[in-house]
Amino acid sequence: xxxxxxxxxxxxxxxxxxxxxxxxxxxxxxxxxxxxxxxxxxxxxxxxxxxxxxxxxxxxxxxxxxxxxxxxxxxxxxxxxxxxxxxxxxxxxxxxxxxxxxxxxxxxxxxxxxxxxxxxxxxxxxxxxxxxxxxxxxxxxxxxxxxxxxxxxxxxxxxxxxxxxxxxxxxxxxxxxxxxxxxxxxxxxxxxxxxxxxxxxxxxxxxxxxxxxxxxxxxxxxxxxxxxxxxxxxxxxxxxxxxxxxxxxxxxxxxxxxxxxxxxxxxxxxxxxxxxxxxxxxxxxxxxxxxxxxxxxxxxxxxxxxxxxxxxxxxxxxxxxxxxxxxxx
Numbered sequence: 001x002x003x004x005x006x007x008x009x010x011x012x013x014x015x016x017x018x019x020x021x022x023x024x025x026x027x028x029x030x031x032x033x034x035x036x037x038x039x040x041x042x043x044x045x046x047x048x049x050x051x052x053x054x055x056x057x058x059x060x061x062x063x064x065x066x067x068x069x070x071x072x073x074x075x076x077x078x079x080x081x082x083x084x085x086x087x088x089x090x091x092x093x094x095x096x097x098x099x100x101x102x103x104x105x106x107x108x109x110x111x112x113x114x115x116x117x118x119x120x121x122x123x124x125x126x127x128x129x130x131x132x133x134x135x136x137x138x139x140x141x142x143x144x145x146x147x148x149x150x151x152x153x154x155x156x157x158x159x160x161x162x163x164x165x166x167x168x169x170x171x172x173x174x175x176x177x178x179x180x181x182x183x184x185x186x187x188x189x190x191x192x193x194x195x196x197x198x199x200x201x202x203x204x205x206x207x208x209x210x211x212x213x214x215x216x217x218x219x220x221x222x223x224x225x226x227x228x229x230x231x232x233x234x235x236x237x238x239x240x241x242x243x244x245x246x247x248x249x250x251x252x253x254x255x256x257x258x259x260x261x262x263x264x265x266x267x268x269x270x271x272x273x274x275x276x277x278x279x280x281x282x283x284x285x286x287x288x289x290x291x292x293x294x295x296x297x298x299x300x301x302x303x304x305x306x307x308x309x310x311x312x313x314x315x316x317x318x319x320x321x322x323x324x325x326x327x328x329x
């Protein structure tokens with residue numbers, strides 16, 4: 001496992017809307033949170049239609065030992081954002097200890113931060129840490145409009161003319177190729193946003209002739225190419241079919257059915273939960289950032305923690321009941 005996860009309780013201290021679709025939620029943990037790295041996130045336990053689920057949210061810098069997160073109310077939400085938006089001050093919930101999946105080399109002299117939509121939330125802490133170091137720094141934030149750009153005022157106050165908002169409603173779209181071409185040769189880019197932005201950033205970074213290791217990124221598992229809808233998985237060894245509802249992950253459904261798929265990050269980044277795909281009757285929506293574009297095209301494996309499908313996906317979970325002591329086939 002990449003990190004140890006510890007659950008504890010927290011109380012909702014306050015909520016406020018950062019935009020019409022983004023709500024800030026401030027939490028007071030029962031156990032004081034240790035100093036956490038910029039770009040860290042917490043996981044939160046939520047109940048969706050009576051089923052326990054977990055969602056991850058990046059942390060925004062906050063004083064007095066409090067934790068601040070921002071939740072986008074997604075049109076294609078599987079229920080997590082609606083549950084979080086229903087929280088009121090005084091409410092109680094379970095959270096994990098803060099941890100970070102960003103692997104940033106903090107020793108460089110030039111950095112470029114790229115955020116898309118709600119992917120801006122971890123960037124405020126990263127930008128503040130870099131600003132304190134006095135290194136070369138620029139940030140680009142792609143949003144639908146100025147009104148939709150959560151944390152815009154804080155970032156603008158922090159970075160001044162080093163911060164650029166690209167509002168698509170005003171025709172100001174982010175040109176990744178031009179942005180990367182203008183960077184010094186030793187620069188690192190840190191990207192957080194929807195899957196399409198990450199894929200575009202990876203292509204533009206490679207086309208610029210830069211090292212893949214100098215591109216750091218994080219995504220959120222709800223983003224994909226296809227709408228979130230129910231689909232079916234078929235177990236190759238038995239022919240058993242299992243329905244994956246719109247509001248549950250493939251990983252959760254498989255584990256609930258007794259197939260014991262191991263996992264770690266549950267964010268589509270580590271690849272621990274990846275399972276073999278035998279056949280696809282429909283289309284897989286690969287929402288992970290672990291597999292390469294070529295691997296996704298071949299559909300040989302799927303990360304069930306975040307990826308979904310249209311139609312039916314036949315898989316081999318490698319689980320064999322007849323291999324367990326005392327269990328008959």
